Amino acid sequence: MTEQKTPNRRDFVKGAATGAIGGTLLGMGAYSYSPLAYSRMSKVARQQADFGACRSVKVTSISETSWFNNAHLVGDIHAAGGLLVDQYSINWAPFGNGKGVAQGSYKDGIDSIKKMIPGDLEEAWATQQKLALHPDNAGGYSCLIEVEDLDGTKHKYLLDAGWSYDWMDQSFKREAIDQMLASGEIEALILSHEHFDHFWGFPVVMKYNNKIPTYAHDGFYEEGMQYIKDSGYEGDLKVIDKELTPIRPGMMAIKFNVPIITRVYGEVSLAFNIKDKGLVLISGCNHQGILQMTSTAYQKLKYDNDRFYGVYGGLHISPFEDWDPKYDDLVISLGKWDFERVGCNHCTGHLTAKKFIEAGYPVVKGTARFRTSSPDYLGNGDTITF
Amino acid sequence: MQVDNQAVSYLESRKLVKRWSGPWPAVVNTLLIFGFFYATWWIFQDPRGIMRMYTPYVGYMVCRWLLILFIWLAYIFDFWPFKRTWLNSAHPLLKGVVLTAVSVAAMLLLIKGFFIEILGNFGIAYFNPDRLMAMGLTDFYSIEYAAEAVMMFAAIASWLSPSWVVACENAPWQKLTQPTRGITIVIVTFFLSMIVYLLTMHSHMAILFYPWQQYTAITPPYWEGFANTVSGNFHIAWIMCCTVVVWVYESIWQRYPFNLIQTDWLRRTSSFFGIILVALCMCFFLYYAQDLVWGEAIRGTRREMAPDWRWLHVGETAIFWLVGVLYLSFYGGNWPTKFSRPVNVLLRTLISLAIGAAVYIIYYKTAHLFLGTQKGFSHPQQFPMIPTIWLINIFLINMWFMDGWPGWKAVPKTAEELQETRNEVVASDVRWTPSLGKGLLAGAAAGAAVYFAVITVLPWIGETVTIVK
Ligand SMILES: [Fe+2]
Numbered sequence: 070m071t072e073q074k075t076p077n078r079r080d081f082v083k084g085a086a087t088g089a090i091g092g093t094l095l096g097m098g099a100y101s102y103s104p105l106a107y108s109r110m111s112k113v114a115r116q117q118a119d120f121g122a123c124r125s126v127k128v129t130s131i132s133e134t135s136w137f138n139n140a141h142l143v144g145d146i147h148a149a150g151g152l153l154v155d156q157y158s159i160n161w162a163p164f165g166n167g168k169g170v171a172q173g174s175y176k177d178g179i180d181s182i183k184k185m186i187p188g189d190l191e192e193a194w195a196t197q198q199k200l201a202l203h204p205d206n207a208g209g210y211s212c213l214i215e216v217e218d219l220d221g222t223k224h225k226y227l228l229d230a231g232w233s234y235d236w237m238d239q240s241f242k243r244e245a246i247d248q249m250l251a252s253g254e255i256e257a258l259i260l261s262h263e264h265f266d267h268f269w270g271f272p273v274v275m276k277y278n279n280k281i282p283t284y285a286h287d288g289f290y291e292e293g294m295q296y297i298k299d300s301g302y303e304g305d306l307k308v309i310d311k312e313l314t315p316i317r318p319g320m321m322a323i324k325f326n327v328p329i330i331t332r333v334y335g336e337v338s339l340a341f342n343i344k345d346k347g348l349v350l351i352s353g354c355n356h357q358g359i360l361q362m363t364s365t366a367y368q369k370l371k372y373d374n375d376r377f378y379g380v381y382g383g384l385h386i387s388p389f390e391d392w393d394p395k396y397d398d399l400v401i402s403l404g405k406w407d408f409e410r411v412g413c414n415h416c417t418g419h420l421t422a423k424k425f426i427e428a429g430y431p432v433v434k435g436t437a438r439f440r441t442s443s444p445d446y447l448g449n450g451d452t453i454t455f
Numbered sequence: 456m457q458v459d460n461q462a463v464s465y466l467e468s469r470k471l472v473k474r475w476s477g478p479w480p481a482v483v484n485t486l487l488i489f490g491f492f493y494a495t496w497w498i499f500q501d502p503r504g505i506m507r508m509y510t511p512y513v514g515y516m517v518c519r520w521l522l523i524l525f526i527w528l529a530y531i532f533d534f535w536p537f538k539r540t541w542l543n544s545a546h547p548l549l550k551g552v553v554l555t556a557v558s559v560a561a562m563l564l565l566i567k568g569f570f571i572e573i574l575g576n577f578g579i580a581y582f583n584p585d586r587l588m589a590m591g592l593t594d595f596y597s598i599e600y601a602a603e604a605v606m607m608f609a610a611i612a613s614w615l616s617p618s619w620v621v622a623c624e625n626a627p628w629q630k631l632t633q634p635t636r637g638i639t640i641v642i643v644t645f646f647l648s649m650i651v652y653l654l655t656m657h658s659h660m661a662i663l664f665y666p667w668q669q670y671t672a673i674t675p676p677y678w679e680g681f682a683n684t685v686s687g688n689f690h691i692a693w694i695m696c697c698t699v700v701v702w703v704y705e706s707i708w709q710r711y712p713f714n715l716i717q718t719d720w721l722r723r724t725s726s727f728f729g730i731i732l733v734a735l736c737m738c739f740f741l742y743y744a745q746d747l748v749w750g751e752a753i754r755g756t757r758r759e760m761a762p763d764w765r766w767l768h769v770g771e772t773a774i775f776w777l778v779g780v781l782y783l784s785f786y787g788g789n790w791p792t793k794f795s796r797p798v799n800v801l802l803r804t805l806i807s808l809a810i811g812a813a814v815y816i817i818y819y820k821t822a823h824l825f826l827g828t829q830k831g832f833s834h835p836q837q838f839p840m841i842p843t844i845w846l847i848n849i850f851l852i853n854m855w856f857m858d859g860w861p862g863w864k865a866v867p868k869t870a871e872e873l874q875e876t877r878n879e880v881v882a883s884d885v886r887w888t889p890s891l892g893k894g895l896l897a898g899a900a901a902g903a904a905v906y907f908a909v910i911t912v913l914p915w916i917g918e919t920v921t922i923v924k
């Protein structure tokens with residue numbers, strides 16, 4: 070009896086062990102990527118937070134040219150060890166120390182200029198010009214946002230502080246931002262993320278108003294937070310730690326948690342609900358991806374006509390004029406969202422802008438002044454009103 | 456000369472025995488390997504280290520091609536031109552240094568000599584960074600693009616080359632002596648890799664340039680609709696799964712179940728295509744699993760929401776499993792071995808999955824703290840395949856070139872043990888009986904139930920478990 074049973078049981082176990090792997094694999098292969106598998110996925114219900122509305126939004130591109138020579142910028146990154154290298158160590162101004170590529174540090178840099186910021190930026194930048202790599206390649210990204218309330222009153226915000234002290238000071242003066250800051254007309258500074266070209270010009274804002282309410286992503290690294298202090302900031306720093314932070318009726322900050330090149334973490338972008346028109350999205354670099362942003366807005370926000378109306382800013386697609394097939398995925402898919410006006414610049418990439426135009430998207434062209442290199446971009450000194 | 460032409464390959468001819476009893480060999484080797492891993496990572500790859508090849512594509516290309524060269528040297532050339540007497544008598548450290556150095560030299564020759572100089576100058580421009588630079592691309596991206604193309608070739612070869620040994624049993628050239636056999640199989644698999652490359656990656660490379668190179672490549676690529684992306688990452692997904700399954704099949708599965716097929720040609724073809732089928736099952740599951748955890752991918756987005764990244768991550772996840780598989784097989788003595796083969800295989804599969812999952816979680820929780828990589832799953836420069844393959848390369852140096860030194864040493868197998876090795880290639884330990892059939896059915900039902908349980912739990916895991924803050 071047992072002699073019979075034991076081999077039977079052993080065979081059964083052998084079969085069962087084999088079958089278990091086979092059955093699992095069969096499920097994995099036959100079901101996983103099938104339409105049936107997707108039909109059972111629950112569609113997430115839209116949450117559509119009501120954040121009010123505004124009448125219009127006008128954006129002035131103070132500077133979208135973050136750097137002037139792509140080969141120098143990419144060359145420095147390359148020499149420093151690639152796109153993951155900590156931005157504070159590359160040896161770019163204002164954190165240069167004269168020791169050459171990848172040998173810089175926040176501490177060395179700030180020690181060389183601490184006494185001069187924000188009071189004497191010319192001196193600080195001149196000091197750094199001797200210590201840093203390609204200091205004249207630095208530009209910056211910054212724009213002025215004017216929100217018109219439904220009752221007609223206007224409110225000004227500054228998105229980002231740019232990079233080069235010299236270039237940003239010039240650009241601020243060109244657009245009278247210096248006066249608006251000094252008079253307190255600009256109600257807040259929003260730092261989209263910690264990148265050199267959006268944030269390192271912070272002392273230039275401080276020069277004119279070191280108490281301006283400032284918003285920053287909670288993913289800023291220690292050096293970034295220290296830089297805010299070391300630049301003489303004495304205002305109310307609002308660290309954005311929630312996904313949605315209302316700024317005023319019709320204006321919402323959306324926080325994205327994404328790791329970004331040169332060791333930066335997270336970006337904050339802005340959404341506006343324009344009465345009777347729809348949603349407008351404004352970003353610094355849009356490192357989260359423009360369609361990630363539209364999807365989040367679609368899921369989380371309520372806006373007029375349930376329609377995407379416009380977009381402005383760096384869309385971080387091919388900032389170094391590099392390319393990847395996934396960017397084509399974006400170019401192909403953007404049409405689905407049916408924006409009425411696309412104002413792109415900065416890290417969008419000229420090639421991307423060109424492909425947008427070829428795809429027939431409503432790209433609002435610029436005037437290519439003040440060192441902006443192509444009219445496909447909304448360039449320095451250009452404005453767009455949504 | 457005839458010492459190099461034995462019927463049994465060097466790796467099959469030796470048995471690795473522990474030098475000390477208990478867990479000490481595994482502990483010591485693990486510590487040494489991690490030390491060596493970290494030191495070499497710092498020297499060659501780390502973006503904060505000395506050579507900083509993790510740009511990432513240059514480092515990616517190097518670690519993949521090293522893997523191929525190791526496979527060629529150990530598996531395909533059976534260590535030719537090194538003599539069996541030398542392999543048997545030289546100190547493991549010396550062997551490790553010499554064999555690694557030979558592989559590195561061959562790799563440099565191949566990358567620089569063949570891909571860049573020959574292919575890149577007389578065939579396809581994008582293999583040569585200098586040509587890209589001359590056409591106006593920045594030097595950084597010129598090198599990255601060329602490295603990406605060269606790297607992709609290695610990814611394909613890392614599946615096909617070992618497949619020819621493991622699945623096809625070197626047929627029809629198994630009787631040739633070395634180096635004829637090695638050269639033949641390298642040429643054949645290289646040729647097949649070239650075809651697969653043209654069918655899977657050439658279009659990806661062609662749309663890197665403006666305008667799409669439509670006269671020389673199919674654009675948009677034919678997989679666009681199915682894969683929901685124009686990116687060649689779709690192919691990386693299944694090809695990496697194939698690479699992993701080859702080694703799963705060879706190591707922890709001990710070539711089960713296809714080794715039960717007694718007819719040579721049928722066994723070889725079923726293994727070859729069986730590996731692909733298993734890989735496809737894995738590939739589709741891993742993609743679907745991500746959709747369940749993170750929500751359905753949205754085309755045109757970036758990072759973890761984008762289909763192209765999800766496909767890439769399929770391959771990355773598979774490689775994490777391979778780390779578990781090889782660790783169990785090399786340093787865990789392929790435990791367990793005491794049950795029948797099917798039961799051993801099932802248990803090892805589960806154990807290696809657990810190790811792979813643990814490495815995955817630890818990697819994403821901590822890698823940015825010590826590897827110089829970025830935090831998060833999907834940073835565009837986050838390529839976990841680089842450190843994992845780097846680690847696997849070190850496993851291979853240790854086990855193939857150094858006989859597991861210092862924890863293990865090689866002794867020749869006895870005639871009986873050699874017979875056992877042969878029994879693994881063509882086995883008869885599992886035979887058809889009605890009980891086996893019942894077991895199969897019951898097991899398959901249980902397996903399917905497990906699958907559906909897993910996909911039911913995954914969305915919940917996505918909502919409650921956070922690996923990367
Ligand atoms: Fe930027």
Ligand SMILES: [Fe+2]
Pocket residue numbers: 262264267354356
């Ligand atoms: Fe940025």
